[in-house]
Amino acid sequence: MNDRSELLSQLPLRENLRGLSPYGAPQIDVPIQLNVNENTHPLPPVVVDAIAQEVAKAAATLNRYPDREFTELRELLADYLGHSLTKENIWAANGSNEILQQILQAFGGPGRTVMSFGPTYSMYPLLASGTDTTYIAGERAEDFTLSAESAAAQVREHKPNIVFLCSPNNPTGTALGLDVITAVYEAMSEHNGMVIVDEAYAEFSLASTKSALSLLEGRQRLIVSRTMSKAFGLAGARVGYLAAAPEVTDAIRLVRLPYHLSAVTQATAIAALKNIELLLAQVEDIKSQRDRIVARLKELGLKPSVSDSNFVFFGGVEDPHAIWEGLLEAGIIIRDNGIPGTLRVTAGTESETTAFLERLAELLGSQK
Template sequence: MRPDLAGLSPYGAPRIDVPVILNVNENPFAPAPEVAEDIARAVQAAATGLNRYPDRDFPELREQLAAYLAVESGVELGPEQIWAGNGSNEVLLHVLQAYGGAGRTMLTATPSYSMYPEYARDTQTAFVTVDRADDFTVDLDATRAAMTEHRPAVLVLASPNNPTGTALATEDLLALLEHARTTGPADTPTGPDDADTPTATVVVIDEAYGEFRREGTPSALELLADHPHLAVARTMSKAFGMAGLRLGYLAAARELVDHLRVVRLPYHLSAITQAAALAALSHRDSLMGQVKLLRDERDALVDHLRGRGLEVADSDANFVMFGRFEDRHAVWDSLVSRGVLIREVGPQGMLRVSVGTPEENDRFRAALEEVLS
C-alpha cells in the first residue's frame, strides 16, 4: 500500500438503526410510485442491451441535464458543457485528476466537506486550507492571499457550504474569479530564455445543495459565460431524492469538460444509470415540488432552534448547523438514545441536522427539548 494511505480508515458517516435518520442530508421523501415505475420500465428496456457497452459520452443525458438547469437556474447551456459521473464525488475527482497531481495544489476554505482532502490525497495533490470568517462566510482577503502564495491548480468552495449551510456571495465569487485568472501553477518553460507563464486557477463551486438556496440567492451557473476557468458541480442525490442512483454532474466551458473526458474511465456511467437518470429527469417538475416544502421546514427549524437560545448558522441547504454545546457528543448520544440520529460534524461544539419530513422534524424537536431540559 502507498505509505501515505497506510493506517487510514475509509470515509463514512455513522449508520445506526433508529426511527429518525437525519445525519447525511438525504431527501426524506421516497420517489413517488409513478416515478419508480418509470425508472423500472427504463431500466428494464436498458437491460435488453446490456451485452453492449453504454455510450461513453452519454449525449442524451447531458442534453437533459442542460435542459433541467435552464429551468432551475435560467442559464442556457449546451450539452457539450455538461459532464457527469458516479455522484458529484467522481466528478470532483475527475477535476483533480485533470488539474491536480504531484507538484500541484488544491485550496479550500474550512470548515467544509470532509471528502475534499481525500480527493487531493487520492490524486497526490497538495491540500491547503484557509479558515472561514467567524460567520462561516469565505474570508476573501485570506483566500486571495493563499491563492497568491500557493498558486493552486484548483480552488473548491461549496455553496451552500457543508456543514454550515452558508452560501457564497456573488460579489465575493466574482472577486475570487478575477484573482484566479493568474494564480494557477506556472507553465513550465520550454527553453532557457522562456519565462514562466501564469495560468488560471480552476474555480469549482460545489452546489450539491444549490436547489435549496433561499429566494434571491443566485447560482454560480450565472457566471459561467464570462469565466472559462469556472466549473459548477451539482447532484441528483439531494433535491431530486436520488441518492441511491449515484448521479452527479458539472457545468463548465466545453474546453474544461473535454479535459475531464480525458481522465474518465471508459464507460464509467452504466447503461442502467443513464436510463434511470433520464427517467427521473422526466419527472423533474414533481420531484422539485418537494424542494419548497423542505425549504419551509428548514426555515421553521432555524427559527425554533434560535428560539431555544442556540447559535444557528444561516442555511441555504437542506440541513442546519447549531450549537454550541460544551459536550456535543453527549447531546448527540442522548438524541440517538431517543431514536434520532444527527451528525457530529463541523466546528467544536456544533451539530448538524438534516431537514426531514414534517413528522421527523417534530420528533427531532421533541427529543432535543428533552435533552436540553
C-alpha cells in the first residue's frame, strides 16, 4: 500500500505545491506550552462572560447570514488603533494569515512576486505558493538585523510586486525602525508595489518602538496587518485585521468570500474590544516575564535578541535539539526554528517562566 505522500503525488496538484509541507509547529500535549507565541494567560472571567453574552445574542439569529461588512467590529478596531483611522480604513478576516492571503489574492498571483527578508515568518512562502505568487527571499545581516539601505537596495534589485515586513520579526522578535519601512516604501513606489507591515506582536513592543500606523497617512500602498490572537488572547477565535487606505479595503472586497467572518467570530471580537483594558493589562505582565527571560539568559551566558514581542529568540546554544528535548522531558515545549545555535521561547505566566528558566539552567549546567 502506498503511503500518503505517494498517494498525494498521484493527484493533479499544481506544480508549485508539489513537495511542500503544511505549516505547523509540533502539537505535543505537555503542561507548559511555550512554542507558538500564544498568550498563555487565561481570559479574565469578566471577558469570558461578556463573550458568552455576545455570542448568545448572535446565536438567536444564526439562521441568517452575518453582517457582511462587520461594521461594528470595524468601528471598534478603528477606535482602538487611533491615528485618525475610521471604519473605512479597516478590514478583518479569520486570523492575520487570511488577511495576508487576501492581500496576495488581490495584488499577487501568477506572474507576480512577493519578497520578504529571512529569517522571518515561515508562512510567507507558503502563502505565496498557495496564491501562485513567486516568493523572493531577501537577506538580513549576520545578526538578523535589516537596515534601511540594505532593504531598499534589495527591493530595487528584485522589483517585487509585494513586500512583507515582519515587525516585530518572527522568529527574532525585534521590530524594524520606521526608517526601514519608509525606505522600502520609497523603493517600492518606483514600480508601484505594495508594502505590508505585519505587526502581529505590536502590543508587546518596547516603549521606544513606533508603529507603522503612524506612516499610513498619504501612503496609498502601505498596509499594516494586526491580529487579536496575541495581546488579546484570542488565538482560538481567529481574528486578524488590517489598516490601510479605503481603496485598499475595496480591493480586498473583490477577493473575499461571501460572509467570510461568522456572526460568532464577530460577537467574540466585539466583546473583547469592549473589555480592552482588562485584556491589555495582561500585556504588561507578559512583557515583564519577557524581560525577565532576557536578563536571565544573559546571566546563563546565552545571547538573547532585543525583543519587541511576547517571545525571546536566543543564540549561543551548543546543541539546540538536546536542550529542546531536555525541556520536553520536563513537560516544557519551546520552538526550535532550525536556525543553527538558536531557540525561541514564548513568555508565559510567572510560574511557566520560572519552570522554563530553572530547567534550562539545569540543562546548560549538565552540558559543562
